[in-house]
Amino acid sequence: KRLGWAIVGLGDFALNEILPAFGACEHSKITALVSGDRDKAREVGSRFGIGEEGLYDYESFDEIADNDDVDIVYIIVPNAFHADLTVRAARAGKHVLCEKPMAPTVAECERMISACRDNDRKLMIAYREQFEPHNLAAIRMIQEGRIGDLRQINAHHGRELDPSSPEDQWRMRRDLAGGGSLYDIGIYSLNAARYLSGEEPVEVWGNVSNKPDDPRFAEVEDTMCFWLRFPSGVFAECSSSYSVSSSKRGTVNGSKGTLSLDPLSEYRRHKLTVSDGKEMCEQIIEEDNQFAAEMDHMSLCVRDDGTPKTPGEEGLQDIRIITAIYEAAWTGKSVTIDSDYSRSPED
Numbered sequence: 083k084r085l086g087w088a089i090v091g092l093g094d095f096a097l098n099e100i101l102p103a104f105g106a107c108e109h110s111k112i113t114a115l116v117s118g119d120r121d122k123a124r125e126v127g128s129r130f131g132i133g134e135e136g137l138y139d140y141e142s143f144d145e146i147a148d149n150d151d152v153d154i155v156y157i158i159v160p161n162a163f164h165a166d167l168t169v170r171a172a173r174a175g176k177h178v179l180c181e182k183p184m185a186p187t188v189a190e191c192e193r194m195i196s197a198c199r200d201n202d203r204k205l206m207i208a209y210r211e212q213f214e215p216h217n218l219a220a221i222r223m224i225q226e227g228r229i230g231d232l233r234q235i236n237a238h239h240g241r242e243l244d245p246s247s248p249e250d251q252w253r254m255r256r257d258l259a260g261g262g263s264l265y266d267i268g269i270y271s272l273n274a275a276r277y278l279s280g281e282e283p284v285e286v287w288g289n290v291s292n293k294p295d296d297p298r299f300a301e302v303e304d305t306m307c308f309w310l311r312f313p314s315g316v317f318a319e320c321s322s323s324y325s326v327s328s329s330k331r332g333t334v335n336g337s338k339g340t341l342s343l344d345p346l347s348e349y350r351r352h353k354l355t356v357s358d359g360k361e362m363c364e365q366i367i368e369e370d371n372q373f374a375a376e377m378d379h380m381s382l383c384v385r386d387d388g389t390p391k392t393p394g395e396e397g398l399q400d401i402r403i404i405t406a407i408y409e410a411a412w413t414g415k416s417v418t419i420d421s422d423y424s425r426s427p428e429d
């Protein structure tokens with residue numbers, strides 16, 4: 083039996099990537115839509131065979147408790163609304179997959195984790211790259227020693243913020259987005275540094291640079307450079323920017339070679355190259371639909387009472403580190419990270 087999913091928010095990412103990905107799912111199907119725009123919900127619903135009984139808005143959302151066709155709620159709205167909607171979904175008896183970044187503050191992340199725990203519901207954060215075959219192959223090769231001792235990581239994510247696009251308008255507002263490029267896309271650099279090294283950082287540094295006199299950056303940062311020191315001595319040099327052309331890459335340097343993911347976090351068509359110190363060699367890896375893999379993983383966790391690979395605690399850890407990076411950037415001093423979180427090892 084496929085588990086039933088309610089999609090909360092019918093914006094750019096939900097419409098263009100997530101809804102189509104259900105076509106590639108084996109264990110998940112769409113059974114409800116939540117939107118503030120009834121006409122849009124009806125139109126999208128008609129394409130996916132969802133009638134009026136499966137349509138909700140943000141006022142009627144709690145009534146989803148009575149809908150037995152919904153097992154899991156997938157939250158795909160601006161970051162500031164992730165926490166409240168997660169809590170409401172858990173209280174309605176639904177399991178939750180929530181988009182990254184988990185929430186603007188550590189306190190909100192903790193509230194989400196508590197609500198799901200108190201209602202005995204599963205909570206997963208949508209780190210799709212941890213389900214993407216090229217990234218998984220990179221993790222495996224590093225663990226197998228293909229590039230020797232891991233010493234250093236570079237990761238960068240950038241794009242041009244476009245004020246004419248609806249999806250970028252809330253990203254310019256601190257109250258809706260939480261922060262700027264670090265929150266939105268630097269989180270891919272940060273999360274990759276963590277899953278590629280298999281370690282958690284103990285100290286961070288940060289530095290912000292805003293394009294001068296650019297109204298896009300009145301409330302949120304443009305470019306953030308940040309550095310992470312891991313317990314083994316591995317160092318990650320990361321960045322994010324809202325004023326560069328699209329770039330999403332990561333490089334891992336080891337004692338015997340280099341591994342490069344470029345792009346690292348595209349929606350499709352990733353590329354992994356590995357060198358033994360002499361020649362870069364592209365690895366041939368079969369593409370998979372990372373969104374479908376992620377959603378089916380969540381469905382199987384719910385069906386079989388498993389633990390999500392990227393639980394709320396994984397999202398909280400990124401927000402904890404991001405908060406420390408901002409503090410480091412504002413104070414000009416490094417900040418130590420005090421956390422006993424550790425990711426479960428890759429299978």
Ligand code: NAD
Pocket residue numbers: 091092093094095096118158159160161163181182183208210248249250252266
């Ligand atoms: P978007 O603006 O296109 O979509 C957001 C949707 O939320 C819109 O339909 C909007 O109407 C709705 N919404 C509900 N309540 C709202 C309110 N009070 N104010 C404004 N909008 C409201 O944005 P998006 O790019 O689809 O991003 C949505 C979420 O998905 C964000 O958390 C973002 O970080 C995440 N996202 C993740 C990925 C990924 O690859 N994992 C990619 C893009 C976006």
